[in-house]
Amino acid sequence: MQNENIEIIVIEDEEDILELIEYHLEKEGYSATGFLSTENVEQFLEEENPSLMIVDRNLPGMEGSEFVAYLREIGYDIPVIFLTAKDKESELEEGYERGGDDYMSKPFSPKELTLRVKALLKRSGFLMRQERIKYKLLTIDLIKNDLYIAEEIIPLTNLEFNLLHTFMKHIDKPLTRDFLRDEAWGSDGDGVNDNAVNVAINRLKNKIDPQNEQNYFHPVWGVGYKFH
Known part of the structure; x- marks a missing residue:
């Protein structure tokens, strides 16, 4: 399938909604990894190279948009769709200011969510190319065919x-x-x-x-x- 190398993270604390989203993403051919809170997500990002994140704003521990703002601060530019019951104008604005790229209010249509995922991936260029793949200490640049280990180029x-x-x-x-x-x-x-x-x-x-x-x-x- 065209989408099988596209990994999507879903952070949603309601297990039934998380499973529903994972099911619909996988039906579209994406690879989906779910988390019930922001715990362990940063470690996952260090080891994998996901193309997009779907993040509920009402999460235990750290609120979803605060977590995305933190990721933006430390250099992650992965596209983000927020899921939220917070749909007041001021709350929507807050989410975009903290690094959200798109928004869906709960309750939502799974079909609309997968369409928005596809549109955001296309807009971000992930459907056309992945420039870099990261795993553990390794980063490969697919445009230049370079390998970096801890910022140092290793000739291959x-x-x-x-x-x-x-x-x-x-x-x-x-x-x-x-x-x-x-x-x-x-x-x-x-x-x-x-x-x-x-x-x-x-x-x-x-x-x-x-x-x-x-x-x-x-x-x-x-x-x-x-x-x-």
Whole structure:
């Protein structure tokens, strides 16, 4: 599906509404991750690269728009749709000032929400391209084909970059060597044997995690590798 690499965070403290939103997003082909409060969301943002957030304003702990304002302050520009029962003009204005991009008042139509998600993604350019993918200490720039670790550029060959990009698109999923050949080597993969794939992964590991502190690569017996 066209949307399957688009990850959407939903923060909603009413579990039935959270499940309803997740169901409709996944039906449209998006990947949805739900949270009942703002707790753990920042850690998730550090490790994943979601394209959009749907945030209820009435949350336990930190109010939704305050949390978004905080994220904006520390540098996250991820698009945000607020869900709210707060629909007075002053409250709407407050939400936009704190970093909201769109608003839906409760009760809302799930169909309208998915249409607004699509429109906001299109407006922000996420449906056309993702410029950067972040995971743990790694950031890859898909426009320049550069890898950054803690702001420092790490030189990679084209093959190594393609290999890393493939793994970062499929975090925690076992990938076969055949799949890696198709994705990273492309039409040149026909003459590449399993040992050459192992060697390439080992070279990549030595560049991005020489001391194996992050332990990114995990052999999967009888399958291939997964990146974690």
